[in-house]
Amino acid sequence: MTSITCRRILLKLSGEALMGPDAFGYHGETLAGIVKQIDEVAALGVEIGIVVGGGNLFRGATGALSGMDRATADSMGMLATVMNALALKDALMAAGVPAQVMTAVTIAHVGEPFERDAAVRHLEAGRVVIFGGGTGNPFFTTDTAAALRAAEIGADLMLKATKVDGVYSADPKKDPSATRYDELTFDEAIARNLGVLDTAAFALCREQKMPLQVFSIFKAGALKRIVHGEAEGTRVVP
Numbered sequence: 001m002t003s004i005t006c007r008r009i010l011l012k013l014s015g016e017a018l019m020g021p022d023a024f025g026y027h028g029e030t031l032a033g034i035v036k037q038i039d040e041v042a043a044l045g046v047e048i049g050i051v052v053g054g055g056n057l058f059r060g061a062t063g064a065l066s067g068m069d070r071a072t073a074d075s076m077g078m079l080a081t082v083m084n085a086l087a088l089k090d091a092l093m094a095a096g097v098p099a100q101v102m103t104a105v106t107i108a109h110v111g112e113p114f115e116r117d118a119a120v121r122h123l124e125a126g127r128v129v130i131f132g133g134g135t136g137n138p139f140f141t142t143d144t145a146a147a148l149r150a151a152e153i154g155a156d157l158m159l160k161a162t163k164v165d166g167v168y169s170a171d172p173k174k175d176p177s178a179t180r181y182d183e184l185t186f187d188e189a190i191a192r193n194l195g196v197l198d199t200a201a202f203a204l205c206r207e208q209k210m211p212l213q214v215f216s217i218f219k220a221g222a223l224k225r226i227v228h229g230e231a232e233g234t235r236v237v238p
């Protein structure tokens, strides 16, 4: 196999991916498959930060649609991502992978409050750091939180692990004629309004010259192939 192309990565993990074929919550077998992929890469010595979404539990926009105050609904969404961070930490620890949860919203006894230097120390000590609570601010998403944490920890690469196998010309779940890109630029992704990542997250990656790889977390061994520099999903480049 080829040599490792990154030293430190930030993995944005879809919350919805954690529910596998179910309609809500966590699917044990799917979670185990994700943990296996993270373990494979951690075993190579790659430092791994993770931002996990909340789509398997709650999204603020859904709460707002049913009449909730948006900022309150977003706080609930952020708490959902903390729950996912704890579920992921538990599954990683059970598999023997050291992991630490850090939260953007302070919740005593649940995880450490996010602090950049401490996060880097955990990474250097070989712990997977799971960032819960998004950015800590309403009206944002975990995509933007991922781009932010990737920049803060000095990641070489941001990865978006999701349910589709890359960036398409349109949402492949809605348009079966959509075609997948192997590579495109941030300028192209923003100009074409490609909805796989929010525009704020695309823009932050572009500004920070942070390459992004979008891939399906359901493909066994995909994460390992990416850190070995092999083609997988779509690469978005500055």
Ligand SMILES: Nc1ncnc2c1ncn2[C@@H]1O[C@H](COP(=O)(O)OP(=O)(O)OP(=O)(O)O)[C@@H](O)[C@H]1O
Binding pocket: 013, 014, 015, 016, 017, 052, 053, 054, 055, 056, 142, 161, 162, 163, 164, 166, 167, 168, 169, 170, 171, 172, 173, 194, 195, 196, 197
């Ligand atoms: N141009 C596109 N290319 C690929 N996927 C797209 C595109 N436009 C929209 N999507 C949709 O974006 C989804 C992934 O992003 P989304 O933010 O909805 O979920 P997520 O990152 O999986 O987070 P969570 O489930 O935690 O909210 C895909 O499942 C896909 O249906």
Ligand SMILES: O=c1ccn([C@@H]2O[C@H](COP(=O)(O)O)[C@@H](O)[C@H]2O)c(=O)[nH]1
Binding pocket: 015, 052, 053, 054, 055, 058, 059, 060, 061, 073, 074, 075, 076, 077, 078, 079, 080, 081, 133, 134, 135, 136, 137, 138, 139, 140, 141, 142, 143, 145
């Ligand atoms: O910085 C953030 C990140 C997230 N939220 C809220 O959490 C949910 C779940 O996150 P997803 O990115 O949609 O998976 C999101 O819908 C927001 O309600 C937030 O407020 N701020």
